[in-house]
Amino acid sequence: MFTGDMLLADIVSTSNAVAATRSRKAKVAALAECLGAATRNELPVVTAYLSGSLLQRRTGLGWRSLTALPPPAAEASLTVSEVHEAFERMSRLSGSGSQVARAAEADALFGAATTAEQVWLRAVVTGEVRQGALDSLVQEALAVAAGVPLPAVRRAAMLAGSTVVVAGLAFDGEEALADVGLVVGRPVLPMLASSAGSVEEAMAKLGEPVVVDTKLDGIRIQAHKSGSEVRIATRTLEDITARLPEVAEIVASFPADTLVLDGEAMTVGPDGRPRPFQETASRTATRSAADAVVSPYFFDILHVDGRDLIDVALDQRLAELDRIVPERHRSPRLVTVDTEAAEQFATDVLSAGHEGVVVKGVGLPWEAGRRGSGWIKVKPVHTLDLVVIGIEWGSGRRKGWLSNIHLGARGPDGFVMIGKTFKGMTDQMLAWQTERFTELALTDPHSDWAVQVRPEQVVEIAFDGVQRSTRYPGGVALRFARVVRYRDDKTAAEADTIETVQRFLD
DNA sequence: TTCCGACAGTGGGGTCGCAAT
């Protein structure tokens, strides 16, 4: 009765075919063929696996626990369903001795896998399938395989909060997908923002008029209220209601029977100014209602009292938001066509201690996922001239290139490491720095993953801010560091000092 | 023919809980 069940080997060979081509159309075709071969009850697992993910949120397995694997099987026999069941058992394990039990499960699973299957299994557990296709291309493949329009798949996935749960519906046809609606209590995929260097640039992209919203430095929350019941979800749709009882209580008090709100949760000091992100992160990561209280600040509304507002223009949604949510729980905003007024607002927001602004087109509906959407964030950027004190070999497409640089600020006695970065490098820069830092190497560059170098090369680094660190000796680390350019017009002796970096903390 | 939107890849720092030591 198990004949016809899809083999893991089919997933693996599809994944290898997808990885072997750079053409997106060819990737989609390969994915679609595999989706088309799945039975209805296999489809959720197959959909997840083809996008390089598991259905289990946590398995307890990671890179470290998969360093030593049992000998591989000679022939492929594992079915997709068996693999899913094995991960399901692992995800349910907890308590004393669970590591041993989990290791035994992992051993049995990997021992039944061929070499190629072991490679894929390890990659999917660590989130490193790297086949050049994730959820988005799998959605395209679903549309192709089921013969339905891509926008119908995307919209259903947005409203259901997942591609996996709508995969089967795609094969029922366009009407079945269209029947997927917003359900209060079921989180929807969040709308994301692209970024721009200035308010003016953002406004130029959107046309007029715009909403200039305050960008708070906390964590994204989606609140669902149904009667007295409130659920709070994060950006990845993890339910954190139990960790934010004070937020749930506030939402419960809002004058609506059913409600879906989008916003940010953040800790605020007694002076009314926002606290550093690290404090919000600490408070929201734990269940204990400690002294630091998190407050919600909402900036959008997707549903109220039986009415979905997803397709309604932003200005009309904001009118509803203002009607339901008191001002102290909304993020401050300005609606304008005037660039100067918008820039002044952004300046005021920054002096109030906030992260920046998000510029939004007033006429746009709410649309999940799409990076190049109608929301554009603008944040100030700082720069420092630092010294490269080490570098690491890259992986994936950066294999064979020295990639991730260690950054040092000038200290009273040598250079003090304050972070690393791999961002902002072009392929040309990667080639150049591989040669340059091989010359400056203090340790054998080919004997180790990380290479120490003579602190001579100055690099201009952009970053968003400085945070307290227990990892680095100076007690500070850069947030979102990226390379602007290498500077040959400055010597290491002219680099910025650790004191300069530490002053950013105030 | 050129341009640009969308996508995937490559990793960064910090926080916690949990199980093993």
Place this chain on the structure above:
DNA sequence: ATTGCGACCCCACTATCGGAA
């Protein structure tokens, strides 16, 4: 009590494909 790992919070940037202009 401490430590290491896994999970998840915040994320920027470049290369590339393929459709739009």
